Amino acid sequence: MIPATHRQIRLAARPTGYPRDDDFRIVESPVPEPGSGEFLVRVVYLSLDPYMRGRMSDARSYVPPVAVGDVMEGGIVGEVVRSNHPGFAVGDVVEGRLGWQEYALSSGKGARRIDPALAPISTALGVLGMPGLTAYFGLLDVGQPKAGETVVVSAASGAVGGLVGQIAKLKGCRAVGLAGTDAKVRYLTEELGYDAGINYRTAPNLDAALQATCPGGIDVYFDNVGGDVLDAVLTRLARGARIVLCGAVSQYNAHQVRGPANYLSLLVSRASMTGMLVFDYHDRFGPATAELAQWLSEGRLVAREHIVHGSVTDFPEVLLKLFAGENTGKLILATGAS
Amino acid sequence: MIPATHRQIRLAARPTGYPRDDDFRIVESPVPEPGSGEFLVRVVYLSLDPYMRGRMSDARSYVPPVAVGDVMEGGIVGEVVRSNHPGFAVGDVVEGRLGWQEYALSSGKGARRIDPALAPISTALGVLGMPGLTAYFGLLDVGQPKAGETVVVSAASGAVGGLVGQIAKLKGCRAVGLAGTDAKVRYLTEELGYDAGINYRTAPNLDAALQATCPGGIDVYFDNVGGDVLDAVLTRLARGARIVLCGAVSQYNAHQVRGPANYLSLLVSRASMTGMLVFDYHDRFGPATAELAQWLSEGRLVAREHIVHGSVTDFPEVLLKLFAGENTGKLILATGAS
Numbered sequence: 001m002i003p004a005t006h007r008q009i010r011l012a013a014r015p016t017g018y019p020r021d022d023d024f025r026i027v028e029s030p031v032p033e034p035g036s037g038e039f040l041v042r043v044v045y046l047s048l049d050p051y052m053r054g055r056m057s058d059a060r061s062y063v064p065p066v067a068v069g070d071v072m073e074g075g076i077v078g079e080v081v082r083s084n085h086p087g088f089a090v091g092d093v094v095e096g097r098l099g100w101q102e103y104a105l106s107s108g109k110g111a112r113r114i115d116p117a118l119a120p121i122s123t124a125l126g127v128l129g130m131p132g133l134t135a136y137f138g139l140l141d142v143g144q145p146k147a148g149e150t151v152v153v154s155a156a157s158g159a160v161g162g163l164v165g166q167i168a169k170l171k172g173c174r175a176v177g178l179a180g181t182d183a184k185v186r187y188l189t190e191e192l193g194y195d196a197g198i199n200y201r202t203a204p205n206l207d208a209a210l211q212a213t214c215p216g217g218i219d220v221y222f223d224n225v226g227g228d229v230l231d232a233v234l235t236r237l238a239r240g241a242r243i244v245l246c247g248a249v250s251q252y253n254a255h256q257v258r259g260p261a262n263y264l265s266l267l268v269s270r271a272s273m274t275g276m277l278v279f280d281y282h283d284r285f286g287p288a289t290a291e292l293a294q295w296l297s298e299g300r301l302v303a304r305e306h307i308v309h310g311s312v313t314d315f316p317e318v319l320l321k322l323f324a325g326e327n328t329g330k331l332i333l334a335t336g337a338s
Numbered sequence: 339m340i341p342a343t344h345r346q347i348r349l350a351a352r353p354t355g356y357p358r359d360d361d362f363r364i365v366e367s368p369v370p371e372p373g374s375g376e377f378l379v380r381v382v383y384l385s386l387d388p389y390m391r392g393r394m395s396d397a398r399s400y401v402p403p404v405a406v407g408d409v410m411e412g413g414i415v416g417e418v419v420r421s422n423h424p425g426f427a428v429g430d431v432v433e434g435r436l437g438w439q440e441y442a443l444s445s446g447k448g449a450r451r452i453d454p455a456l457a458p459i460s461t462a463l464g465v466l467g468m469p470g471l472t473a474y475f476g477l478l479d480v481g482q483p484k485a486g487e488t489v490v491v492s493a494a495s496g497a498v499g500g501l502v503g504q505i506a507k508l509k510g511c512r513a514v515g516l517a518g519t520d521a522k523v524r525y526l527t528e529e530l531g532y533d534a535g536i537n538y539r540t541a542p543n544l545d546a547a548l549q550a551t552c553p554g555g556i557d558v559y560f561d562n563v564g565g566d567v568l569d570a571v572l573t574r575l576a577r578g579a580r581i582v583l584c585g586a587v588s589q590y591n592a593h594q595v596r597g598p599a600n601y602l603s604l605l606v607s608r609a610s611m612t613g614m615l616v617f618d619y620h621d622r623f624g625p626a627t628a629e630l631a632q633w634l635s636e637g638r639l640v641a642r643e644h645i646v647h648g649s650v651t652d653f654p655e656v657l658l659k660l661f662a663g664e665n666t667g668k669l670i671l672a673t674g675a676s
Contacts, residue, residue, distance in 0.1 A: 060573065060603075060606060061606055062605075062606050062607075226602070231597075235398065245601075245602075245604050245605050246605070247605070248602055248605075251602070256599070257599050257600070257601075257602060258597065258599065259569075259596065259597030259598040259599040259600070259601050260597040260598070260601060261594065261595050261596065261597040262595070262597070263583075263595075263597050263598060263601070263611075264564070264583075264586055264589070264595060264613075265398075265613075266583050266611060266612065266613035267400075267583050267584075267585070267586075267613030267614070267615070268398065268399055268400050268613065269400075269613065270612075270613050270614060270615055270618060271612070271613055272610050272611065272612035272613070273601075273604060273610065273611045273612075274604065274608075274609070274610035274611075275602075275603075275604035275605030275606065275607065275608050275609055275610070276605070276608060277605070277608055280608060
């Protein structure tokens with residue numbers, strides 16, 4: 001039974017600092033009818049990702065922001081419930097950036113069919129989706145880790161970071177992860193196979209903790225957070241180190257971004273800091289996803305999901321969990337039975 | 339006639355902020371006798387370079403600093419006046435990092451003979467020395483400019499920057515230079531062949547000036563200064579841009595280095611920022627110097643020198659000229675007749 005109306009989360013205002021409830025509006029809208037070449041998806045899982053903060057802001061970015069009044073952008077996994085599209089049939093499971101709503105129309109652009117036999121369909125938002133591919137290309141293509149090197153990862157228990165350390169280990173590197181609670185640090189070393197973990201919130205001296213865990217210096221740093229952690233890592237770079245700039249979640253809600261004061265360590269260490277966006281690797285998503293799926297099926301990758309059960313209207317609250325670092329693994333909102 | 343004593347500039351204290359006269363001590367010392375395998379050099383030209391500020395500081399760097407009480411480090415060109423070294427004869431002209439003094443002993447390590455027939459011997463401190471090689475390897479190896487791309491250079495009228503723009507032009511790029519006076523900006527476009535110049539001190543809006551002179555964005559930025567200029571350039575990067583981090587003269591005398599607040603533009607633009615030190619290219623100095631000498635002899639490179647005539651005791655004063663940006667071209671102190 002497809003209802004006549006559904007709920008959408010629309011951007012009501014551009015947040016300053018952390019997003020608040022009244023930056024969003026819950027709108028009851030008619031469920032649309034798919035036109036020719038379109039299909040209708042019932043949303044089952046909604047993805048919460050750090051990039052979303054950028055989409056709420058009109059600061060210069062790699063894509064335009066969500067317009068005030070529009071449905072908030074977000075990746076989803078759902079089921080095709082009506083279709084006038086030759087490539088998508090009713091019953092197909094799809095992943096796509098279809099936004100914060102209970103039903104979504106798609107022309108198929110940017111959407112892909114998911115094979116439920118391969119892995120739980122929610123993994124299409126995590127290890128077999130954008131976070132997995134970000135970890136894969138960011139570490140392997142930009143970071144260029146060599147066996148025996150030390151790879152440091154921030155937000156290491158998150159959707160991306162949890163995979164970066166594991167892929168580093170698969171490539172013969174040492175992996176050291178930073179996370180914000182003792183439980184997460186234990187998760188890194190006990191479940192994900194990180195060689196060492198640092199609680200960056202309680203470490204009395206982050207520089208000393210990095211020195212102790214990375215005595216030969218840091219060869220690759222996969223940065224998801226920016227801020228103090230980036231500055232501390234900069235002082236411990238090995239010669240020729242590569243910093244993969246994937247995100248800066250510590251800065252996304254800041255009124256003024258703070259630049260890394262120790263950036264001249266790049267000069268001292270002849271190191272590089274390179275920004276990466278996963279979409280640039282689009283033409284290699286297929287083989288990369290296949291390799292990730294194989295590692296997953298062989299038990300060589302652990303991909304924990306942090307699934308919150310609720311409804312689309314829980315978006316603002318669950319998003320704040322992400323920025324507060326309350327999740328371990330990929331944060332997903334499940335909206336009812338799948 | 340070799341005197342019995344000579345003058346040396348010794349570091350007396352680690353400066354805070356700009357170096358002051360009393361951070362140095364002028365010491366009258368005996369002129370040393372070369373032992374076996376050594377030779378004595380009478381200093382003719384002394385080089386003033388931004389890196390010297392770092393050598394006065396005990397902050398972490400790529401080499402240890404000058405010890406308090408030691409002769410200040412510096413490159414010189416001089417004449418061999420006594421020799422017990424088979425490779426260096428009396429009358430040879432040499433270049434080496436022999437320090438701020440009127441006479442210096444050398445074992446030959448780090449010293450090289452200069453051919454006075456090739457070019458004025460002072461060029462061994464500039465276009466045919468460390469600044470020339472820094473421009474050459476920094477631009478070509480790290481910056482990887484492609485014909486048609488836009489290369490932006492800060493401190494563009496300086497010893498390194500003046501060459502970067504010219505080499506960029508030789509490689510078919512557009513070159514845009516930043517300098518701190520209108521006269522320097524004219525020098526960039528009228529003498530060095532830069533396509534455009536910006537006076538970063540008087541431009542009412544640096545972002546707008548960069549946008550006007552680099553309408554397609556900035557592909558390569560050769561950074562000698564850091565600070566506000568780096569931040570402005572970061573907002574105008576073309577996709578895939580390369581920032582060559584060669585120095586940060588705006589920050590060397592700062593009590594607290596300010597990191598680039600716009601560093602997340604590296605992510606937006608999928609750009610890189612890479613530190614470089616010329617010494618890493620040591621095994622390619624020969625062919626690179628030969629290529630620079632050929633361009634110079636063909637009139638394809640302009641290499642202006644800013645020579646101050648005085649004595650070794652003028653070091654602190656002339657060094658401040660460098661940090662105040664009073665020089666155009668390579669700043670050199672000539673200590674008497676050569």
